[in-house]
Amino acid sequence: MSSANSIDSVAIRFAGDSGDGMQLTGDRFTLETAIFGNDLVTFPNFPAEIRAPAGTVAGVSSFQVHFSDHEILTPGDAPDVLVVMNPAALKANIGDLPPGRTVIANVDNFDERSLHKAEYDSDPLHDGTLDGYTVFEVPMTTLTVEAAKTVGAKPRDAERSKNFFALGLVSWLYSRPIEPTLEWNRAKFSKDTLVADANEAALRAGWNYGDTTEMFTGVRYEVAPAKLEPGTYRSISGNTATSYGLIAGAQAAGLPLFLASYPITPASDILHELSRHKNFGVRTMQAEDEIAAITLAIGAAFGGHLGVTTTSGPGLDLKAEALGLAVQLEIPLVVVDVQRGGPSTGLPTKTEQADLLHAMFGRHGESPVPILAASTPGDCFDSAIAACRIAVTHMTPVILLVDGYLANGSQPWKLPDPNAIERFPVEFATEPNHVAEDGSSEFWPYARDERLVRPWAVPGTPGLEHRIGGIEHADGTGHISYTPANHQHMTEVRAEKVARIADDLPPLQVSGADDADALVLGWGSTFGAIEEGVRRHNQGGGRAAHAHLHQLNPFPSNLRVVLDAYDKVLVPEMNSGQLAFLIQGHFVKRVRSLSKVAGVPFTAGEVAEAIAALSAERDDPEGHQ
Amino acid sequence: MSEPQGATAATLTRKDFQTDQEVRWCPGCGDYTILASVQNFLVEIGADKSKTVFISGIGCSSRFPYYMDTYGIHSIHGRAPAVATGLATARPDLDVWVITGDGDALSIGGNHFIHALRRNVNLKILLFNNMIYGLTKGQYSPTSELGKITKSSPAGTADHPFNTVSLALGAEATFVARTLDMDRPLTEETLRAAHRHKGASFVEIWQNCNVFNDKAFELVTGKSSRADNQIRLQHGEKITFGPDRERGVRFTPQGRAEIVEVADVGIDEIAVHDAHREDPSLAFSLSRLSNGPYGPTPIGVFRDVDRPTYGELVEHQILAAQERHGPGDLASLFASGSTWTVG
Ligand code: SF4
Numbered sequence: 001m002s003s004a005n006s007i008d009s010v011a012i013r014f015a016g017d018s019g020d021g022m023q024l025t026g027d028r029f030t031l032e033t034a035i036f037g038n039d040l041v042t043f044p045n046f047p048a049e050i051r052a053p054a055g056t057v058a059g060v061s062s063f064q065v066h067f068s069d070h071e072i073l074t075p076g077d078a079p080d081v082l083v084v085m086n087p088a089a090l091k092a093n094i095g096d097l098p099p100g101r102t103v104i105a106n107v108d109n110f111d112e113r114s115l116h117k118a119e120y121d122s123d124p125l126h127d128g129t130l131d132g133y134t135v136f137e138v139p140m141t142t143l144t145v146e147a148a149k150t151v152g153a154k155p156r157d158a159e160r161s162k163n164f165f166a167l168g169l170v171s172w173l174y175s176r177p178i179e180p181t182l183e184w185n186r187a188k189f190s191k192d193t194l195v196a197d198a199n200e201a202a203l204r205a206g207w208n209y210g211d212t213t214e215m216f217t218g219v220r221y222e223v224a225p226a227k228l229e230p231g232t233y234r235s236i237s238g239n240t241a242t243s244y245g246l247i248a249g250a251q252a253a254g255l256p257l258f259l260a261s262y263p264i265t266p267a268s269d270i271l272h273e274l275s276r277h278k279n280f281g282v283r284t285m286q287a288e289d290e291i292a293a294i295t296l297a298i299g300a301a302f303g304g305h306l307g308v309t310t311t312s313g314p315g316l317d318l319k320a321e322a323l324g325l326a327v328q329l330e331i332p333l334v335v336v337d338v339q340r341g342g343p344s345t346g347l348p349t350k351t352e353q354a355d356l357l358h359a360m361f362g363r364h365g366e367s368p369v370p371i372l373a374a375s376t377p378g379d380c381f382d383s384a385i386a387a388c389r390i391a392v393t394h395m396t397p398v399i400l401l402v403d404g405y406l407a408n409g410s411q412p413w414k415l416p417d418p419n420a421i422e423r424f425p426v427e428f429a430t431e432p433n434h435v436a437e438d439g440s441s442e443f444w445p446y447a448r449d450e451r452l453v454r455p456w457a458v459p460g461t462p463g464l465e466h467r468i469g470g471i472e473h474a475d476g477t478g479h480i481s482y483t484p485a486n487h488q489h490m491t492e493v494r495a496e497k498v499a500r501i502a503d504d505l506p507p508l509q510v511s512g513a514d515d516a517d518a519l520v521l522g523w524g525s526t527f528g529a530i531e532e533g534v535r536r537h538n539q540g541g542g543r544a545a546h547a548h549l550h551q552l553n554p555f556p557s558n559l560r561v562v563l564d565a566y567d568k569v570l571v572p573e574m575n576s577g578q579l580a581f582l583i584q585g586h587f588v589k590r591v592r593s594l595s596k597v598a599g600v601p602f603t604a605g606e607v608a609e610a611i612a613a614l615s616a617e618r619d620d621p622e623g624h625q
Numbered sequence: 626m627s628e629p630q631g632a633t634a635a636t637l638t639r640k641d642f643q644t645d646q647e648v649r650w651c652p653g654c655g656d657y658t659i660l661a662s663v664q665n666f667l668v669e670i671g672a673d674k675s676k677t678v679f680i681s682g683i684g685c686s687s688r689f690p691y692y693m694d695t696y697g698i699h700s701i702h703g704r705a706p707a708v709a710t711g712l713a714t715a716r717p718d719l720d721v722w723v724i725t726g727d728g729d730a731l732s733i734g735g736n737h738f739i740h741a742l743r744r745n746v747n748l749k750i751l752l753f754n755n756m757i758y759g760l761t762k763g764q765y766s767p768t769s770e771l772g773k774i775t776k777s778s779p780a781g782t783a784d785h786p787f788n789t790v791s792l793a794l795g796a797e798a799t800f801v802a803r804t805l806d807m808d809r810p811l812t813e814e815t816l817r818a819a820h821r822h823k824g825a826s827f828v829e830i831w832q833n834c835n836v837f838n839d840k841a842f843e844l845v846t847g848k849s850s851r852a853d854n855q856i857r858l859q860h861g862e863k864i865t866f867g868p869d870r871e872r873g874v875r876f877t878p879q880g881r882a883e884i885v886e887v888a889d890v891g892i893d894e895i896a897v898h899d900a901h902r903e904d905p906s907l908a909f910s911l912s913r914l915s916n917g918p919y920g921p922t923p924i925g926v927f928r929d930v931d932r933p934t935y936g937e938l939v940e941h942q943i944l945a946a947q948e949r950h951g952p953g954d955l956a957s958l959f960a961s962g963s964t965w966t967v968g
Contacts, residue, residue, distance in 0.1 A: 035965045180963055230968025232960065248955055258715050278946035280953030283714060283939055288740040292707040295700065295737075299680070299711025302698055303719070307711070325701050415964065418955035459696040459712075459719050462675040467644075467690050469699025479646060480691065 009068030011076025016085030021163035026063025032176035037225025038067035043075035048348040055117035060092040069224040073528030077603035087118035099132040108141035147205035151197035161202035168206025236413035238377040238406035243273035245384025254425040258305040260285040260296035265348040266404040267338035290318035304458035310336040326397035333397035350599030351404035354575035368498040371552040373401040375527035429455035445478040452497035508556040516545035519566035523549040533607025655806035655832035662812040680709040682729040686753035689724040703734020706741035717936040723750040739796035744935040745824035757838035790912035800826040802926040858925035860900040882910035
């Protein structure tokens with residue numbers, strides 16, 4: 001057994017054809033790593049097609065896992081080890097691998113046909129393309145077929161287990177425990193034991209290959225467990241965390257959860273997950289279209305359920321009119337937008353943060369909607385609860401912005417104590433709230449409390465029968481009203497009601513250097529890259545601070561004070577400067593936009609570089625752009 | 626057949642279902658009569674106001690909820706069936722009605738309309754068909770006759786219209802009926818059948834828009850022509866019509882409905898209407914007898930069959946899940962999958 005050197009963190013990328021099972025390999029490796037006790041962040045990246053043409057660069061799917069013995073926040077700027085199952089995977093990923101690092105290639109697939117499909121004229125393993133890299137050629141397919149033969153699998157079937165060979169080899173390389181994968185495999189394929197046996201044989205063969213050949217001596221590393229806060233952990237993706245947050249949020253509100261959604265990448269997993277938890281009283285509907293999804297949820301909300309719809313950009317476009325209805329009805333509703341690259345169909349499986357202005361302004365008329373954004377996979381849980389809380393306590397639709405990177409990425413998540421989740425039980429109106437001129441008591445659906453919030457009376461409550469609608473109505477009574485003064489008043493009231501939500505939200509926190517010369521202001525999934533980028537900059541002697549917005553509308557009440565404390569403000573976002581636009585318009589303050597719309601998240605290095613560049617600039621009182 | 630009377634119901638009158646809102650339809654609009662029919666019907670069945678909900682989209686007819694002192698939503702164009710589906714699924718205890726029009730349900734909201742029917746959501750969908758856009762001042766609708774000249778079709782339309790009943794039957798509706806605004810007894814009888822039906826009840830109401838499409842239904846509703854042109858469907862009875870019931874409907878061997886003189890074919894040849902027939906093809910054939918108010922037209926209940934409602938199936942799944950897994954427990958939900966402990 002070869003000994004291992006120790007190292008504080010490693011990023012490993014598994015890449016192969018969409019049909020090679022790379023996402024599964026990454027998931028299993030992630031779980032082994034989590035159980036081993038490292039901190040970790042993952043980044044799955046896959047094409048939109050279910051089966052893109054096999055062997056082509058377009059069909060490459062990858063999964064990067066970054067794990068460490070300390071807290072980490074990003075999937076790693078670049079991989080340390082790249083595992084490629086075919087030439088296309090090499091071609092698609094080698095550009096991200098810095099020289100000197102390691103490639104492990106399934107040499108069996110570097111035949112002429114596969115090279116041709118990947119549009120290589122010569123074999124990159126031997127033509128000098130990989131000079132400067134440490135390359136291991138492993139005949140994974142052959143060894144998998146050999147191993148699987150012993151359990152009776154036919155070569156054609158056995159070949160499919162080659163991702164387990166890769167997993168076994170990499171697990172050995174980093175001393176990961178394979179028992180969890182073995183258990184999972186047996187449970188998953190309990191009905192098809194031949195597949196289970198072949199996978200197990202391949203996994204063990206991969207492990208043993210590393211252990212018995214002396215090949216990997218120089219690159220075998222140990223990454224010690226991280227010192228995470230004590231507690232029970234699991235690995236969680238953003239979509240799962242959002243689903244759990246919605247269930248917990250509904251419980252905290254004391255309402256049944258009603259989810260209506262139309263299938264859309266990358267949000268569908270929330271619909272799938274919630275559909276599995278009917279025992280929580282969760283009603284899920286797969287709607288006939290995106291418009292139906294939101295209007296179904298509005299109908300359920302009128303009936304006293306916590307109405308939720310989940311979608312991605314194209315769906316948010318379609319929901320715009322109904323969101324306006326919810327604004328006008330002043331009815332609680334949670335809309336989760338798992339953003340993806342746009343416009344139109346755009347990049348269904350790739351991440352982007354370009355729906356911010358759409359969430360903010362994407363409806364006709366003056367139509368204010370509170371907007372929250374989750375910053376990490378685990379934060380999707382807290383953000384979903386916060387969205388539920390704001391919706392029911394302020395009688396308003398709420399948009400929660402997530403994105404593809406958070407939705408599919410995963411992180412260790414310390415299990416929250418259900419009893420520690422703050423409750424916000426809804427009290428429906430049960431009594432009339434107004435005395436008419438003739439002395440009789442009435443119910444006014446738009447009578448407001450001091451926060452401008454109207455009462456929620458649900459059908460089945462005798463005496464509180466009332467009508468609400470999308471048409472402009474008088475404050476108080478809710479009767480149709482077209483008078484100029486009323487529309488002016490209602491427009492202002494709806495805006496002010498949303499603005500006052502800021503009183504109910506935590507102030508913006510600033511991390512990083514105390515005497516910082518620059519502030520990096522971010523929102524949503526850029527959290528990890530920005531925080532890490534700021535730390536790196538400060539470790540190198542810089543003085544930057546980081547503030548991260550979880551509320552985009554209304555902004556935290558102290559945002560102006562925070563901004564005023566810095567001359568230089570950098571706003572990194574995965575769009576062309578949408579938060580920067582809002583900040584400049586709202587606060588009349590010049591900020592520097594750092595934009596990335598490549599379908600992949602920022603690296604910490606990119607953020608650190610931009611901070612360094614901004615800090616180095618001479619102070620320019622005019623601001624600069 | 627009479628519905629059970631609630632204890633408080635006996636004391637309610639039509640006035641209890643009226644709101645203090647001024648009704649703003651044009652004088653003479655067919656909507657007034659329908660409103661009166663619905664209010665009378667609710668009084669008659671002893672409806673519980675607090676459990677009755679009217680949901681509408683956009684259009685003249687969609688102002689209806691504002692005139693009903695029940696719960697109600699005036700929603701957005703075409704989406705009332707979806708809003709109502711959400712409510713009826715969340716709250717199976719409620720009596721949920723959808724008020725819609727030909728443009729609302731069949732044009733902008735066509736998708737929600739057909740899906741509410743095929744799901745068999747527990748809703749009463751009243752479609753006020755006036756074959757025109759009224760609120761937007763007179764454009765042709767998806768039920769306007771081919772060649773109709775309107776502001777948006779000065780040369781006449783090139784659009785073949787929907788046959789509303791055929792469409793509903795094709796969408797797997799379990800209850801499909803047609804009534805006429807002015808015929809209050811028929812409307813109330815039809816509402817009674819629709820209300821008795823479990824699941825989605827679709828009622829098309831031919832409604833005169835006296836401003837933009839006056840007398841569109843005259844042939845079928847007018848005093849002088851109606852006896853010749855109303856084919857009143859009654860479950861279990863021979864389908865005959867005419868002043869002396871001298872005409873009738875029979876099905877050809879291919880299943881097509883055709884109008885015949887009873888004297889020519891003999892009464893035994895005349896079909897007996899079977900609204901409860903599982904197979905919808907005969908009801909569909911009946912719907913093809915006319916494609917609008919242009920000749921003898923069946924009115925009344927075309928189809929009324931049992932199928933589990935969407936809400937029942939959803940509730941059943943929830944109860945089954947709770948029986949199998951117990952009520953949801955957050956701690957075990959969070960810990961599902963593989964966990965590990967630190968410290
Ligand atoms: S426009 Fe026609 S349908 Fe509309 S209210 Fe007037 S008469 Fe009735």
